[in-house]
Amino acid sequence: MxxxxxxxxxxxxxxxxxxxxxxxxxxxxxxxxxxxxxxCGVGECGACTVIMDGKTVNSxxxxxxxxxGKEITTIEGLAQGDRLHPIQQAFIxxxxxxxxxxxxxxxxxxxxxLDANPRPSEEEIRKGISGNFCRCTGYTKIIESxxxxxxxxxxxx
Amino acid sequence: xxxxxVIGERFPRVDAREKVTGEAKYAGDYSMPGMxxxxxxxxxYPHARILDIDASKALKLPGVKGVVTGKDFGGWSWGWMAATxxxxxxxxxxxxYMAEAVAGVAAIDEDTAEEATRLIKVDYEALPGVFDPExxxxxxxxxxxxxxxxxxxxxxxWNFGDVEKAFANSHIVREDxxxxxxxxxxxxxxxxxxxxxxxxxxxxxxxAKQSPYFHYRHxxxxxxxxxxxxxxxxxxxxxxxGGTKNDSLAGDFCAxxxxxxxxxxxxxxxxxxxxxxxSRRRHSMxxxxxxxxxxxxxxxxxxxxxxxxxGGYTAIGPxxxxxxxxxTGLPYHLPNFKYDxxxxxxxxxxxxxxxxxxVTHTRFAAEIQxxxxxxxxxxxxxxxxxxxxxxxxxxxxxxxTINKVALKTCGIKEAIKxxxxxxxxxxxxxxxxREGDISWGVGLSGTSYSGGARQMGHQACAAIIRLCEDxxxxxxxxxxxxxxxxxxxxxxIAAEELGVRLDDISIKRVDTxxxxxxxxxxxxxxxxxxxxATQKAARQVKKQLVEIAAREWQAKPEDVVIRLGEVSLKSDxxxxxxxxxxxxxxxxxxxxAVILGTGYSSYGIEHLDLVNGIGNGGTSYSFTAxxxxxxxxxxxxxxxxxxxxxxSDCGRLLSPIPAEGQIEGGAxxxxxxxxxxxxxxxxxxxxxxxxxxxxxxxxMDVPNIKLIDIVTDDPDGPFGAKEASEGxxxxxxxxxxxxxxxxxxxxxxxxxxxxxxxxxxxxxxxQR
Numbered sequence: 066m067x068x069x070x071x072x073x074x075x076x077x078x079x080x081x082x083x084x085x086x087x088x089x090x091x092x093x094x095x096x097x098x099x100x101x102x103x104x105c106g107v108g109e110c111g112a113c114t115v116i117m118d119g120k121t122v123n124s125x126x127x128x129x130x131x132x133x134g135k136e137i138t139t140i141e142g143l144a145q146g147d148r149l150h151p152i153q154q155a156f157i158x159x160x161x162x163x164x165x166x167x168x169x170x171x172x173x174x175x176x177x178x179l180d181a182n183p184r185p186s187e188e189e190i191r192k193g194i195s196g197n198f199c200r201c202t203g204y205t206k207i208i209e210s211x212x213x214x215x216x217x218x219x220x221x222x
Numbered sequence: 223x224x225x226x227x228v229i230g231e232r233f234p235r236v237d238a239r240e241k242v243t244g245e246a247k248y249a250g251d252y253s254m255p256g257m258x259x260x261x262x263x264x265x266x267y268p269h270a271r272i273l274d275i276d277a278s279k280a281l282k283l284p285g286v287k288g289v290v291t292g293k294d295f296g297g298w299s300w301g302w303m304a305a306t307x308x309x310x311x312x313x314x315x316x317x318x319y320m321a322e323a324v325a326g327v328a329a330i331d332e333d334t335a336e337e338a339t340r341l342i343k344v345d346y347e348a349l350p351g352v353f354d355p356e357x358x359x360x361x362x363x364x365x366x367x368x369x370x371x372x373x374x375x376x377x378x379x380w381n382f383g384d385v386e387k388a389f390a391n392s393h394i395v396r397e398d399x400x401x402x403x404x405x406x407x408x409x410x411x412x413x414x415x416x417x418x419x420x421x422x423x424x425x426x427x428x429x430a431k432q433s434p435y436f437h438y439r440h441x442x443x444x445x446x447x448x449x450x451x452x453x454x455x456x457x458x459x460x461x462x463x464g465g466t467k468n469d470s471l472a473g474d475f476c477a478x479x480x481x482x483x484x485x486x487x488x489x490x491x492x493x494x495x496x497x498x499x500x501s502r503r504r505h506s507m508x509x510x511x512x513x514x515x516x517x518x519x520x521x522x523x524x525x526x527x528x529x530x531x532x533g534g535y536t537a538i539g540p541x542x543x544x545x546x547x548x549x550t551g552l553p554y555h556l557p558n559f560k561y562d563x564x565x566x567x568x569x570x571x572x573x574x575x576x577x578x579x580x581v582t583h584t585r586f587a588a589e590i591q592x593x594x595x596x597x598x599x600x601x602x603x604x605x606x607x608x609x610x611x612x613x614x615x616x617x618x619x620x621x622x623t624i625n626k627v628a629l630k631t632c633g634i635k636e637a638i639k640x641x642x643x644x645x646x647x648x649x650x651x652x653x654x655x656r657e658g659d660i661s662w663g664v665g666l667s668g669t670s671y672s673g674g675a676r677q678m679g680h681q682a683c684a685a686i687i688r689l690c691e692d693x694x695x696x697x698x699x700x701x702x703x704x705x706x707x708x709x710x711x712x713x714x715i716a717a718e719e720l721g722v723r724l725d726d727i728s729i730k731r732v733d734t735x736x737x738x739x740x741x742x743x744x745x746x747x748x749x750x751x752x753x754x755a756t757q758k759a760a761r762q763v764k765k766q767l768v769e770i771a772a773r774e775w776q777a778k779p780e781d782v783v784i785r786l787g788e789v790s791l792k793s794d795x796x797x798x799x800x801x802x803x804x805x806x807x808x809x810x811x812x813x814x815a816v817i818l819g820t821g822y823s824s825y826g827i828e829h830l831d832l833v834n835g836i837g838n839g840g841t842s843y844s845f846t847a848x849x850x851x852x853x854x855x856x857x858x859x860x861x862x863x864x865x866x867x868x869x870s871d872c873g874r875l876l877s878p879i880p881a882e883g884q885i886e887g888g889a890x891x892x893x894x895x896x897x898x899x900x901x902x903x904x905x906x907x908x909x910x911x912x913x914x915x916x917x918x919x920x921x922m923d924v925p926n927i928k929l930i931d932i933v934t935d936d937p938d939g940p941f942g943a944k945e946a947s948e949g950x951x952x953x954x955x956x957x958x959x960x961x962x963x964x965x966x967x968x969x970x971x972x973x974x975x976x977x978x979x980x981x982x983x984x985x986x987x988x989q990r
Contacts, residue, residue, distance in 0.1 A: 093251075099244070100243070102460070103491075104410035104494060107912065109914050156238075157234045160882070162242065163880070164462075165237070165246050166411045166705075168242060190921075192921075192922065194921045195921050198918060200891065201706075201883070203883075203886035203888075203919075204920075206883050
């Protein structure tokens with residue numbers, strides 16, 4: 066067992082975990098934050114994307130022990146109370162989701178992209194979400210949603 | 223101004239907030255105190271006899287609470303039709319495809335359950351396998367099932383008109399062989415269930431099922447329980463697309479049986495590798511197509527001989543083969559046609575349904591063959607299509623195909639003309655044809671799909687509408703939104719009919735304990751059939767409310783108008799009240815009325831004639847014209863698809879945001895099966911059961927998509943709606959294949975068209 070200390074969505078946790086436990090398992094099962102999804106479990110689909118110290122990671126490929134001392138943001142950490150994050154609102158307004166299973170990971174990738182590059186070109190948006198599969202939308206409305214979010218965030222910083 | 227208050231508006235989806243905040247719960251997100259985990263042991267052989275299973279070591283592993291094998295299910299089997307109940311929850315005597323499940327374990331955690339599966343000893347006697355459907359049909363091939371000869375799982379032989387005479391009198395007759403890929407649904411949520419067999423005699427499951435009532439019937443039959451004691455609670459569903467999530471799986475049955483044995487809730491979540499190796503995927507079909515045309519390029523006859531790889535069991539195969547044939551000519555006139563279809567058992571994973579079910583194979587073949595003929599005749603692709611396309615029947619009239627498929631609306635000509643006017647096609651000769659190694663091409667297709675799929679047996683969808691005293695409304699239906707957006711559409715239909723705002727309607731997930739029975743979410747049937755049911759239920763509620771308002775105002779009921787939450791009198795606009803007030807009057811006056819409306823659909827009740835192929839397979843038909851621009855790297859064979867323009871006749875789009883998303887998503891899934899997706903099989907073994915190797919389109923791979931909406935007003939759909947999304951998965955492959963031909967000069971007839979195939983085909987003859 067290994068003791069780790071990390072923060073998830075601004076909340077600090079001190080927990081002990083078996084060395085083989087993944088960050089995804091800890092987030093979903095220990096912390097009960099089931100918004101982050103497990104699709105493939107081997108880092109190919111992007112459904113489990115979270116932000117760790119500002120960068121997106123596939124949380125199924127990160128051992129919980131590696132998250133020691135890190136700051137993690139999951140989909141549950143984006144809205145402030147009832148106020149949705151502009152990216153979430155844009156996904157609603159532009160229909161950037163269908164079944165919703167890839168959506169938490171997709172929105173986290175979009176957030177990391179816009180945090181690093183507030184005015185991305187369409188090509189940069191496509192690249193920014195190229196680690197996330199979506200089987201429902203064909204990506205068109207996701208790309209539109211991210212473009213709209215960038216615009217709204219620029220207008221209302 | 224539109225006559226509609228709600229229909230056609232760009233409302234966000236009703237499930238939006240849950241889905242963008244991560245609050246939406248899927249089957250794998252549920253857990254219960256004391257819950258056990260289930261894992262399955264799967265066969266390492268594609269074809270083998272099971273001689274013995276010894277689970278004693280597994281049972282001794284600390285943490286293991288139970289093991290089940292095929293015999294524990296008491297010989298129960300299931301299938302899509304009474305005559306095809308050839309599948310058992312776990313293999314008993316024989317395994318028929320690799321990774322078929324043979325045992326299930328329940329343990330205190332997933333790791334222990336998995337470890338225990340490795341301690342189960344199975345003695346197999348390997349049998350010779352057969353993996354190619356054409357080989358499997360031959361005399362002397364290994365027999366996958368003993369109850370059929372030559373491994374023929376399903377066969378149909380239809381013959382309409384006189385094809386031989388028509389071919390003899392044709393100007394050109396072509397014969398070609400086509401083959402479609404081994405494609406799968408590729409949803410990101412693997413199958414999952416949480417099952418609890420309550421000791422008092424109830425089964426409750428939270429299962430990832432796009433059609434929960436199939437599962438409800440399977441569980442009742444398997445566990446010999448009355449249907450009233452089987453409860454399937456619908457979580458959110460992480461994508462369906464037919465096949466796997468329309469059926470019940472080994473893990474579903476094992477979780478329930480292990481719960482019964484242990485008295486604990488049992489959770490089962492399939493790994494993506496298991497899912498990709500065993501999914502009830504689209505059939506791979508070989509289509510021998512023979513087509514004749516006259517001097518004007520009008521099609522005289524089509525004869526299709528179709529051979530489908532059925533894999534180890536029948537599943538929904540009889541319907542797959544029917545769908546591949548019954549609308550063979552559409553969207554074109556076809557005076558003579560012959561269809562000889564064979565679904566063949568092999569020792570591959572099961573062939574079943576996937577979006578665009580059946581039609582995507584035969585329409586791909588016919589569409590490309592028509593293009594080949596057009597090229598031979600020097601006819602423009604638009605011209606040959608317009609010469610053959612069916613006109614939109616005048617209002618009240620019906621166009622009937624030779625096998626009595628009835629079209630009441632048909633927007634194909636308008637769709638083709640609109641697609642041809644779009645710059646992607648119109649200006650194709652002004653665009654660069656060659657840039658460095660990249661050769662550009664543009665292609666066109668014109669296709670059709672049916673909506674409101676018929677079913678053997680129970681066909682109707684149902685809805686219940688309940689007025690609350692505060693003027694809000696509950697919509698209760700057994701129809702499942704598995705991501706396509708039907709909950710939003712149904713709420714919009716209810717709001718439109720009742721005259722309330724969309725926000726006033728609330729819909730919850732399906733729960734077989736409370737919601738009315740429903741056939742399922744497949745074959746583009748929900749908007750049409752559950753939509754009609756919702757309309758009927760809403761009208762019942764409205765009739766009651768209008769009478770109450772008329773009584774209150776001493777007016778005639780037909781004088782009362784309810785629109786967007788306002789009640790008024792047509793004859794006296796000063797008389798008005800908010801809907802909430804009318805609801806209160808209704809619920810509180812006298813003893814208080816309880817206002818309920820119910821309805822079930824009535825479209826599509828004619829017999830589904832699988833054997834003879836006569837009549838309709840759906841209630842109405844969508845039409846799509848699709849253009850694609852692709853660039854092919856003539857050195858590496860790499861394909862870039864830059865643009866799609868899709869003109870769709872989906873009737874009327876009731877809820878544009880989800881409908882557009884469906885059309886776009888269907889087209890990109892169709893693109894995947896055209897140039898990327900294929901299971902690579904080696905003697906029954908799937909060599910690429912991962913998303914790294916089974917390649918689906920990513921955001922970098924997809925074209926810019928432009929949609930053109932062709933509005934027809936079909937009488938057999940609520941507010942004139944037809945299907946959306948299956949049309950575009952059928953239209954995408956031939957459009958892309960034609961574009962690749964335009965770029966390379968080569969007709970590819972086997973999907974997917976990979977860079978290797980292109981490079982090989984571009985080499986001079988003799989070096990391929």
